[in-house]
Amino acid sequence: MKNQIHEHLQDQIADVQHAAESWAPQHALTWAFERFGNSVAVSSAFGPEGMVLIEMASRVRKDFRLFTIDTEFLFPETYNLMDRIEEKYGIAIEKVYSELSPEEQESTHGAALWTRDPDLCCNLRKVEPLRRKLTELGAWITSIRRDQTSVRSSARRVEWDAKFGLVKINPIVDWTSKQVWRYIHDHDVPYNELHNQDYPSIGCTHCTRAVRPGEDPRAGRWPGFAKTECGLHIIEPVPTSPATDASKAAKFGS
Numbered sequence: 227m228k229n230q231i232h233e234h235l236q237d238q239i240a241d242v243q244h245a246a247e248s249w250a251p252q253h254a255l256t257w258a259f260e261r262f263g264n265s266v267a268v269s270s271a272f273g274p275e276g277m278v279l280i281e282m283a284s285r286v287r288k289d290f291r292l293f294t295i296d297t298e299f300l301f302p303e304t305y306n307l308m309d310r311i312e313e314k315y316g317i318a319i320e321k322v323y324s325e326l327s328p329e330e331q332e333s334t335h336g337a338a339l340w341t342r343d344p345d346l347c348c349n350l351r352k353v354e355p356l357r358r359k360l361t362e363l364g365a366w367i368t369s370i371r372r373d374q375t376s377v378r379s380s381a382r383r384v385e386w387d388a389k390f391g392l393v394k395i396n397p398i399v400d401w402t403s404k405q406v407w408r409y410i411h412d413h414d415v416p417y418n419e420l421h422n423q424d425y426p427s428i429g430c431t432h433c434t435r436a437v438r439p440g441e442d443p444r445a446g447r448w449p450g451f452a453k454t455e456c457g458l459h460i461i462e463p464v465p466t467s468p469a470t471d472a473s474k475a476a477k478f479g480s
């Protein structure tokens with residue numbers, strides 16, 4: 227039953243996937259909002275790509291849903307940007323938290339887990355909260371770009387997310403960083419002040435540093451570790467519960 231439901235949903239996506247590759251970002255957003263209504267939401271950590279997506283989404287649908295994973299370890303500049311977004315776009319960001327407070331994490335897993343096991347820390351503070359959030363959605367919209375990391379190089383504009391069991395829409399998947407920044411300047415889009423201080427990619431305070439001249443833009447993420455992804459966009463098959471599958475099927479009208 228579970229496989230049949232997933233196969234049916236994947237067939238629906240396969241029907242539009244090829245055509246979607248030539249869609250403009252605004253077309254992808256329009257399709258997503260029309261197809262999924264209130265069961266689709268934009269996911270963002272408020273990097274430059276995310277800000278472009280938020281601006282575009284606001285021009286397609288004023289009351290679009292926007293959520294973020296708040297690890298409780300973010301920079302003050304990131305929290306400040308969230309306040310500016312809520313004011314400019316007139317929306318309330320849906321903030322998703324780990325089930326463990328920072329203090330509970332320390333008492334359970336020891337101090338400064340990110341220095342010993344960043345994968346576990348990201349799993350506790352990002353991946354599991356995201357998994358919980360996505361169970362209430364039929365589709366999510368992200369701002370990943372193919373040239374950001376090797377893991378993202380095969381991403382499609384519209385795809386089935388087997389890891390979380392829902393549709394994933396990546397409107398600017400084929401954009402370059404230059405296009406992103408041109409859009410930001412052309413449309414006066416707000417962005418994180420740290421980008422002006424050599425932080426091209428911004429995550430948690432514990433795991434982000436400024437980059438030096440000539441370094442890869444993501445060299446400042448998890449310095450000292452081979453890690454390049456927090457796990458949100460890694461493709462892997464993960465079984466979901468029958469209840470979750472039934473709920474997904476209802477959202478797709480299957």
Ligand code: SF4
Nearest residue numbers: 340344347348430433
């Ligand atoms: S980025 Fe660092 S501090 Fe943030 S959740 Fe991952 S390991 Fe933990």
